[in-house]
Amino acid sequence: MRTVEWFDGKVRMIDQRALPFDLVYPEYMDYRGVARAITDMVIRGAPAIGAAAAFGIALAAFQAATSDRLEFLRFMEEAASIMKAARPTAVNLVWAVDRMMRVVTNEELIIVDDIRSALLAEAQKLADEDVEINKRMGAYGAALIKDGDTILHHCNTGALATVDWGTALGVIRSAHEQGKRLHVLLDETRPRLQGARLSGWELKQAGIPFDIIADNASGYFMRSGQVNIVFVGSDRTAANGDVANKIGTYNVAVLAKENGIPFYPVVPISTIDLSLESGNLIPIEERGADEVRSPYGLRIVPDDYPAKNPAFDVTPHQYVTGIVTENGVVYPPFAVNLKRAVAGTLTS
Numbered sequence: 001m002r003t004v005e006w007f008d009g010k011v012r013m014i015d016q017r018a019l020p021f022d023l024v025y026p027e028y029m030d031y032r033g034v035a036r037a038i039t040d041m042v043i044r045g046a047p048a049i050g051a052a053a054a055f056g057i058a059l060a061a062f063q064a065a066t067s068d069r070l071e072f073l074r075f076m077e078e079a080a081s082i083m084k085a086a087r088p089t090a091v092n093l094v095w096a097v098d099r100m101m102r103v104v105t106n107e108e109l110i111i112v113d114d115i116r117s118a119l120l121a122e123a124q125k126l127a128d129e130d131v132e133i134n135k136r137m138g139a140y141g142a143a144l145i146k147d148g149d150t151i152l153h154h155c156n157t158g159a160l161a162t163v164d165w166g167t168a169l170g171v172i173r174s175a176h177e178q179g180k181r182l183h184v185l186l187d188e189t190r191p192r193l194q195g196a197r198l199s200g201w202e203l204k205q206a207g208i209p210f211d212i213i214a215d216n217a218s219g220y221f222m223r224s225g226q227v228n229i230v231f232v233g234s235d236r237t238a239a240n241g242d243v244a245n246k247i248g249t250y251n252v253a254v255l256a257k258e259n260g261i262p263f264y265p266v267v268p269i270s271t272i273d274l275s276l277e278s279g280n281l282i283p284i285e286e287r288g289a290d291e292v293r294s295p296y297g298l299r300i301v302p303d304d305y306p307a308k309n310p311a312f313d314v315t316p317h318q319y320v321t322g323i324v325t326e327n328g329v330v331y332p333p334f335a336v337n338l339k340r341a342v343a344g345t346l347t348s
Helices: 031-039 046-063 069-084 091-104 112-142 168-177 194-206 215-223 249-258 334-343
Strands: 004-007 010-013 150-153 183-187 210-213 229-232 236-238 243-246 263-265 312-315 323-325 328-330
Touching (some): 004 112, 031 046, 046 112, 112 168, 112 323, 112 328, 150 168, 168 194, 168 229, 183 194, 194 210, 229 243, 229 249, 249 312, 263 323, 323 334
Parallel strands (some): 150 183, 150 229
Antiparallel strands (some): 004 010, 236 243, 243 312, 323 328
């Protein structure tokens, strides 16, 4: 099962808004529809967003009704701009679009049809790489889990957040497949409930024992000794190790440190942004207030009650035990060792 893929000349993805009750696969013939799907969270999770954007750019190439290279380039630049604007926080989105646009501007590709073919091949390569990267992270992260551990997890970082397998939930899945006995506590992750709806669905499919807990219950379970380790994802990680992730992650990290519990973000290299000195520079998406007032159409308060809805928060690096990447587990000093991880020269 792939969260997003190229299917019969269209981009097909799982509509994550319908889970866990319905498994629906919308298909898109227009790159603008792919961009809207990212904005509307039909698809979410940094790696999955990156792959969807890559396939969206490939789709744009087939939509461009021209064989003139300059006209084609102008069309693709507009498509890239629209795709990059779909969501601001996840660095994978810009990274994937820029990677695809390097194919568009490759001067060795003269014929437009050749560029189209190369773009589709590049998008497929990016998606396949994501699965392989996740499995490598899974192996590194699983080594941190002991038999019998109870793991706290926030949001959804499994196959649904990637092309397949997952980042932090991929680590848990890898440990499970090694035969380790695990139990997972899933923060529900308000207001969109990705932990309850999506992570619960994935763990149910995999046969991994779990309990859903209210977001404000994690401190209770930590203080009472019922949590051994915490794994979360990251939509963007700054050069100093500050981690931007789904809103509520900062709360979990502070509580974990206070209770002496290891806290590990699981981070593909593509989400590490060495251009940002700290997490203070990471743009935070502010979503609509109705997601808080009426989550999934369930009216909790009147429409005229004001509400704020930041989609992400930043966890400062001092609360991070280590960062799991496909090139190994990065420990402090993060400003030094994240560069080594990105360069592939990290040594344990």
